[in-house]
Amino acid sequence: MKIIVLLKRVPDTEAKILINQEGTGIRKDGVKFVINTYDEYGIEEGLKLKEKLGGDSKVTVFCLGPEESTEVIRTALAMGADDAVHICDPALESPAPFTTSAVLAKAIKDEGFDIIFCGKQGIDDDTAQVQGGIAEALGIPQVNIASSFELSEDGSRALIGRRIEGGNEKIESALPVIVTCDKGINEPRYASLPGIMKAKKKEIRTRTLADLGFDEMPAAGRSKILKWLPLPKGGECRMVEAEEVSDAVKELARLLREEAKII
Amino acid sequence: MTVEGIVLVVLFAATLVVFGFVVRMLIRTLLLGKPQGGFGDPLRRFWSVIVHVAGQARVLSQPAGLGHFLIFWGFIFITLGTIEHMLGMIIPGFSYTAIFGSAVAGWISLLQDLLALLVLFAIIYSLYRRFIIRPVRLKIDDPAARNEAVFILSLIFILILLMYCIKAIGIVEGTIDESYAPVSRIVSGLFEGRDIDLGLMESVFAWIHHLIIFFFLLYVPFSKHIHILGAIPNIYLRNLGPMGTLSRMDFEDETADKFGNSELRDFTWKQLLDLYACTECGRCQAACPAFLTDKPLSPFRMIHRMRGHLTDERKRLLNSAGDDIEGTPIIPETVTEDEIWACTTCGACMQECPPFIEHVQKIVDLRRYLVMTESRFPSEMQPVFKNMEVNYNPWSMGYSTRADWAEGLDIPLASEKKEFDVLFWVGCSGSFDARGQNISRALSSLLKKAEVDFAILGTEEICCGETARRMGNEYLAQTLIEANIETMKKYSFNRILTFCPHGLNTFRVEYPQFGFERPVIHHSEFLLELVREGRLPAGAVEIKKGAYHDSCYLGRYNDIIDQPRELIKMIDGVSLSEFGRHGKRSFCCGAGGGRMWMEEDIGKRINEERVDESLELGVGDIFTACPFCLTMFEDGLKSRNIENIKVLDIAELMVEAYSAE
Amino acid sequence: MAKDVLVFGELRGGKVKKVIKELIAAGKIITDGNGGSIDAVLIGSGAEKEAEKIKSLGLRKIAVIDEEILANYSTEGYAGALAGMIKEEGFGYILLGATAMGRDLGPRTAAKADGVMFSDCVELRFEEGKLIARRPVYSGKLSIEIAAEGDYPVFVTIRPNNISPAETGGDSTEIVSRPSGVTQEMIRAIAKEIVPLAGGRPDVSEADVIISGGRAMKDAANFKILEDLADLFGGAVGASRAAVDARFAEQPLQVGQTGKVVNPKLYIACGISGAIQHLAGMRTSKVIVAINKDPNAPIFEKAHYGIVGDLFEIVPILTEEIKKLLN
Structure with a gap:
């Protein structure tokens, strides 16, 4: 089975994200980049499937991103992926989500695929659009935010669990399918040292747009960022006080609704 | 005839x-074991044989x-x-x-x-x-x-x-x-x-x-009386260097498919000689915090079983030519995973052992294999490793927030000062843990008061690697150690000051393995020095009774026992009591060897055992000189629902002494 | 460029979700600035009946698609139906709730209809002929304002509870039934069943709302007051390590470095002092509320809202107040 895993290089969840001086983006200095957290679940799910199937099943990692992405690709290879395709082209510096979809879809199609795993969203721009675009471009079904995955006994269909409000949805899908993984689907493994050593020698095939047969960047609707805004709150805890406890609590409930917009 | x-x-x-x-x-x-050298200094070794064989010094303790x-x-x-x-x-x-x-x-x-x-x-x-x-x-x-x-x-x-x-x-x-x-x-x-x-x-x-x-x-x-043959050479060949020093692993060979020890042949011949030297006197077990709190680990039983395993294996291995025969894994048949993860690396076993067997290194060697080769370890360790890799601290706090505790305190940064006398190594606890931050603030206020020429590395500082090393992740530890050495080499300073005994030990003993040697001083030594030189007043507090708890890595590993006590005694109003188990024979708080970040599900919690000891003796407040010990005591007191006993780092105690003036 | 707005009315369990009123209000922001009309579409069983409920919200038309094959949600079926309608009728803006369904359906439909998509928006305005949306990025550490480039239909998913719902008023809207054009072969992934959560509460690592208790809960039985509050949100109950050690709560509920690492939308810490081992497990929660009797507890340093006082007094009042707000 040809198992495809998609991954993205993103700033670490703990990184301090600050707007740069020009106000045109984030400051990259002092930001640690890692594999997108949710993509790690995708890698693990791909590896688990490969181990279960055995034989000549193979996990190939696809990553679209800058040169530095090789670092996170190596991490995936260290975890056990067999090889990788790195799509790296100066024209793809900040592609529209559906452009990313089109490029990845083409590369995946060239490679051949039976199933695709990735995270439910990138924790940088949080758009969760690329996977839908890939599914559409490849003309395959998609199952988003999967919390469990297995193949049917005859191996012809995917059985996927999804958390929804108040329960778990059980979805059955034909193959190939793109499955986007949520927390809880598995516990990603810790790469062993022999794995890390071997990863250094595994092949990463670098592809440009031209390599993939694109004369120009595939067009797609894109949004332009007009302005970067820091969050209004300065991190200080807002202490809710009142003479009567009940008034303070009432005020807290109001703040949660009107300011935090959580209720 | x-x-x-x-x-x-x-x-x-x-x-x-x-x-x-x-x-x-x-x-x-x-000789099935790996080579090991470094047995020079014959005079000291002969003397050691006289003291410990003829004089039976440890036996008579x-x-x-x-x-x-x-x-x-x-x-x-x-x-x-x-x-x-x-x-x-x-x-x-x-x-x-x-x-x-x-x-x-x-x-x-x-x-x-x-x-x-x-x-x-x-x-x-x-x-x-x-x-x-x-x-x-x-x-x-x-x-x-x-x-x-x-x-x-x-x-x-x-x-x-x-x-x-x-x-x-x-x-x-x-x-x-x-x-x-x-x-x-x-x-x-x-x-x-x-x-x-x-x-x-x-x-x-x-x-x-x-x-x-x-x-x-x-x-x-x-029989077990093989110790008659094994103990004397083992005492002659004993580790004369600092206690518990871990071997430096070599990761140059990228084709290696195994790291750490899984079978007997992975140990050095001297480590195997340890097995012959064991008398099964059980002193190690009687001092072992894991054993005494009903964990499956007993150092001597581990040695006993490993020797049995060696006996079973040798026939097979000696009769085979070369390395082509597979050794039987030590884990889980001979030693279990629960045993090796129960160890706090406190070193009490090695401190007591009459023929100088080194248990902790063997345990870490076994951990190394499980962690690095098999990626098999208690699940709560994975976030610790990942956090250390990405954010250089065990708690997943963003690395760029490492110096946030110092905000507004006008604490000099090494990157600005370049040359200074003392590098204050804050450590992960001191940087991120609320109580640890309090110690950092207390200590830096004392340094300022004494006009010490010091600086911190700020966000350039990363985890010292001690915990990763003892958890068996030598690869990660070396990455951290090498990065820190590179950072420290950029600056000119005379000594490293730290209030974390784990950092202290690793800088003192382990960084030299990587080519970085600098005098390291613990804050208890340094503060005492400052008071003695008259650069800090002794101060006074309201009448306070308390006992000083020796951290394993401070007392047992580094022999810093009297200094913190002297410092405390200089403060007016403090009456110092003692734990039953103290000094070199102090009882671990339960946090060492990475246990700080692991669950303790088997037996009694070690920190609760220690807190119970303090309550039985009625020692009063607890004075510590290690941020891990402090956390473990506070947790233990909480779980015993005790609210009137305070746990204070000695730097905090000093600050209190000045504020009471 | 097409000006009309299409609002997607999500049906779950045969009921239209209340976020539709917020979507209609968002649609009005667009039509107020740009002209055009707002249509709604409801897909699924009970669509017709539910359409009645949104009849008097100032819509031009409500399309209902109630076909056997679309009775239950499927990405491909719904995306096919929706994209078909958009292509045929030429909408410029398509609004969906940023719910599990909306976040699944939106991108696929946008890709099908060759659109541009704004995910998870919290604020919309229309300025200088452009729709400008504000949305959080980097897990909410920053937000950005975005506008579309080029002439593409704009898909927007809007986070619930951020835009004041549209008020009832105006004439009754015409309800028309629409064929979807979706065939069985188009749907290759289908929901077979929904298994309700065992025990009624989600797992602590998966819940959107977590109410956690510490040692100050004093007794296992007292966790009942946390459960009452959690149940209002369909949330989970968590516990600090100290509370688990004291056997007030079971180990699977433990939040922290050695327990579960969570990042819910709302985390309420009741009687938890905030030791680093706990903070490491919940610090990234979107909104943290701390209730503690000690004003110096470290938890307040990480919390967004704090109340100093007795949790046994505060929590029940909070439950009552939130109950009022939710109704």
Whole structure:
């Protein structure tokens, strides 16, 4: 089975994200980049499937991103992926989500695929659009935010669990399918040292747009960022006080609704 | 030569030949291990043998050790007698009197006579301890081990009785001077005036005695009494360097598919010699915080089982040529995962061990294999490793927030100052944990007050690697260590100051392995120095009673025991009490060896055991000099619902002393 | 460029979700600035009946698609139906709730209809002929304002509770039934069943709202007051390590370095002092509320809202107040 895993290089969840001086983006200095957290679940799910199937099943990692992405690709290879395709082209510096979809879809199609795993969203721009675009471009079904995955006994269909409000949805899908993984689907493994050593020698095939047969960047609707805004709150805890406890609590409930917009 | 003498020589020679083969086999077994060198400094080593073999220093550090001391020396004198007797059988007319004169021979005989009596008592007491008292340290789950001890003690007992009989007959026959054999003289009453062939009887006793000795020689290498052979070389070859130092692993070979130790051949020959040296005295177990809180780990049982495993393996491994034969994994059959993860690396076992066995390194070597090669470890360790990799601290706090505690305090940064006297290494606790941050603030306020020329690395500082190393993740540890060394090399400073004993130990002992050596000073030493130099006043607090808890890595590992106490005593108003277990024999808080970040599901919590000790003794407040200990005490007190006992770092105590002024 | 707005009315369990009123209000922001009308579409069983409920919200038309094959949600079926309608009728803006369904359906439909998509928006305005949306990025550490480039239909998913719902009023809207054009072969992934949560509460690592208790809960039985509050949100109950050690709560509920690492939308810490081992497990929660009697407890340093006081007094009042707000 040809198992495809998609991954993205993103700033670490703990990184301090600050707007740069020009106000045109984030400051990259002092930001640690890692594999997108949710993509790690995708890698693990791909590896688990490969181990279960055995034989000549193979996990190939696809990553679209800058040169530095090789670092996170190596991490995936260290975890056990067999090889990788790195799509790296100066024209793809900040592609529209559906452009990313089109490029990845083409590369995946060239490679051949039976199933695709990735995270439910990138924790940088949080758009969760690329996977839908890939599914559409490849003309395959998609199952988003999967919390469990297995193949049917005859191996012809995917059985996927999804958390929804108040329960778990059980979805059955034909193959190939793109499955986007949520927390809880598995516990990603810790790469062993022999794995890390071997990863250094595994092949990463670098592809440009031209390599993939694109004369120009595939067009797609894109949004332009007009302005970067820091969050209004300065991190200080807002202490809710009142003479009567009940008034303070009432005020807290109001703040949660009107300011935090959580209720 | 008599026929008897010829038979004896032949038997003795045969025994020696067999014994020689056994020893050769033992040495070949040891050589299955990896090479290890660094055994220079012969004078110190000889002296160490005198102190610890002849003087039995560590054995005598506990009262029950007197028994061993007596048996040891008693046996030597009995053996002197045995040699004399044997030579007498071989060379007619041989005796010590004939060679050394009656005075020397008399003293030998007298000591032999008296010591043997004491040994008898010691053996009776040993059996009494094993069967009636059953102290913690002698508890073992393998009945064969106890039976073996009893068997050997009984043999020695019989040997002594035989010796007395032989000497008594000598007295009756007038060949031995009774004035130098008071005990034998009493025994001689049994033989006096009886109508028996004393010569024949003496001969029978002597033969039984000598055959037992020959048997002993061949039995010893296959029993726990192999320590008679193993302990002396092990003491000679012992680690003279700092305690618990872990070996530096080499990751250059990228084709390696195994890191760390999974089978016996992965250990060095000296580590295997450790297995021969174990007496199964159980002192390690009686001091082990894991064992004492009902964890599955007992250091000596681990050694005992590893030796058994070595015995099982050696035949197979010695008969095979080369490395092509697979060794049997030590985990989980011989040692379990729960055991190796229960260890806090506190070092109490190694501190107590009379023949200087190093348990902790073996445990870490086994951890290394599981972590690095198999990626198999308690699940709560994975976030710790990942956090260290990405954010350089165990808690997943963003690395760029490392110096947030110092905001607004005007604390100099190394990157701005470049040259300074003292590098204040804040550490992960000091940087991120609320209580640790409080210590950082307290200590830096003291440094400022004393006008110390210091700086911190700020966000350039990353985890020192100590915990990762002891958790078995040597690869991660080396990444952290090398990065820190590179950072520190950018600046010019004279010494490193830290309030974390784990950092202290790793800078002192382990960074030099990577080519970085700089004096390291603990804040308890440094603050004491500042007060003594008059750069800081001693201060006073409202009357406060409390006990100082020795951190393992400070007291036991680095011998910093008096300094914190002296510092505390200088503060007016503090009355210092002591834990029962303190100083080098302090009891671990439960946080070392990465246990700080792991769940403790088996047995009693170690920190609760320590808190209970403090409550039983009514020591009052707890003063610490380690951020991990502080956390463990606070947690333990919380779980005992105690709110009126405070846990204070000594720097916090000093700050309190000034604010009360 | 097409000006009309299409609002997707999500049906779950045969009921239209209340976020539709917020979507209609968002649609009005667009039509107020740009002209055009707002249509709604409801897909699924009970669509017709539910359409009645949104009849008087100032819509031009409500399309209902109630076909056997679309009775239950499927990405491909719904995306096919929706994209078909957009292509045929030429909408310029398509609004969906940023719910599990909306976040699944939106991108696929946008890709099908060759659109541009704004995910997870919290604020919309129309300025200088452009729709400008504000949305959080980097897990909410920053937000950005975005506008579309080029002439593409704009898909927007809007986070619930951020835009005041549209008020009832105006004429009754016409409800028309629409064929979807979706065939069985188009749907290759289908929901077979929905298994309700065992025990009624989600796992602590998966819940959107977590109410956690510490040692100050004093007793296992007292966790009932946390459960009452959690149940209002369909949330989970968590516990600090100290509370688990004291056996007030089971180990699977433990939040922290050695327990579960969580990042819910709302985390309420009741009687938890905030030791680093706990903070490491919940610090990234979107909104943290701390209730503690000790004003110096470290938890307040990480919390967004704090109340100092007795949790046994505060929590029940909070439950009552939130109950009022939710109704």
